[in-house]
Amino acid sequence: MTDSIFASLAVVVVNFGSCALLEENLQPLSRSAPGLAVVVVDNFTDTAEQAKVAELAEREGWQYLLSPTNLGFGGGMNVGVARAQQNGRTHFLLLNPDAAIAADQVARLLEVVCKHPLTLVSPRILRPDGSVWFDGSDLYLDDGRVRATRKRGEFLGARTTPWLSGACLLISDELWRRVGGFSDDYFLYWEDVELSHRVLQAGGAVAVCAEAEATHAQGGTQGTGQHSAGQAKSYSYYYYNVRNRLVYAARNLEGEDRRRWRRHSVVAAWEVISRGGRRQLLTSLRPLLAATRGLRDGFAYRLTPEATTVTIPAGTTRTG
Known part of the structure; x- marks a missing residue:
């Protein structure tokens, strides 16, 4: 792979006590994708974790942004994308620390978005045992349930709208600016459902690229909102x-x-x-x-106007 493939792309990851996962999942991707930029937003947990993540970022040439408070998943992603935009990147891979994806699979996602810049795209996401963890989801508008897209045949006639998991998403700068990024009102869970809704409302599309695959290590973080039945939750x-x-x-x-x-x-x-x-x-x-x-x-909850700009936390450390 050449540098030009990833020259427009930044991977944005929000960390919350997941340094080991960053080393396990993000490091192989960044090392195998020349020209790829990586932005890690660290939602502060403790000084020991902060030091480990900062050292890893410096060693790997990643940009490290320390948030003095926990911004949540969506808020952290907004900060990371804002920094990537400042650095001139025009495509963003939004990745969970517990999700792993190979460079050639990222290239497939990037190809889709380059051809269709108003499409928000996700890979098929598998569990480590090879079973499907995510290959598309629907929101049922009559009662607010969420179900896998592959179950549509069991609920014929139901009003649904598709959405993509925030575990691994690729989006263009054009579409990100059009929809305004994630809402800060959620903190954790459902922000990916609303982002998908915003994309559709803005005239865009959401799609699962069946030719691209990622792996999700269940229980690694609380970032995606999807877990297996019977597994202990936080x-x-x-x-x-x-x-x-x-x-x-x-x-x-x-x-x-x-x-x-x-x-x-x-x-x-x-x-x-x-x-x-x-x-x-x-x-x-x-x-x-x-x-x-x-x-x-x-x-x-009462709806209030949201800020239109994102402030990158003061005291940001930049590496790379």
Whole structure:
């Protein structure tokens, strides 16, 4: 591969206590893709983690941006893309620390976006055992459920809209500016659902490139919002999945559609809790507490105007 293939591309990763994953997944990609820029936004966890990530970035020639506060996934991505834009990059690969993708697979995604700059594209994402983790998802507009696109045949006639997982996305600068990046209102989970919605509203398209594959190590981070059934989840997983379903409804639905989502919220919250397995409730009530607080805060959410500019955190360290 030549430098010119990746000369326009920056990989943007938001780190939160995931230095080992960056070394495992991001390092091989950056070393095998000459001309590729890498921007790591570090949502501060502790000084030891900060030092390790900063040292790794310096060694690999990555740009390292330290956020003094936790900006969440979408907020961190907005900061990273803003820095990549400052550096003249015009295509952005948004990548989770626990997602791995080879350079030739990135090239396939980049080819799609170069030909269709108003398309947001994702690869097929596999688990380490080769089974499918993500190959497209639909949002069901009647009740706010999300299901894999391959299950459409089971729900004929349902009103749906497609969305792509934020675990691995490639987007052009033109489309990013048109949609305004991620909303800061979500912090974690559902921001990728709304980004997909914004793309469609702006006249763009969302697509899964079946010829490109990435791998997702389940449980590595809390960044994607997708987990296997029965796997233990974090407090944040329950809280933000429950809350942000209601946030999405408040931001993007009107009238009876919004009211229908709200009426279905308790059932939806229980479904989120059940993803972690019901046995967990025998030892801890934290999932119920998180979901209850998510419902409370989701119902209380009120849409406010969002900032139109992104401020890169003061005290940024730049390497590379």
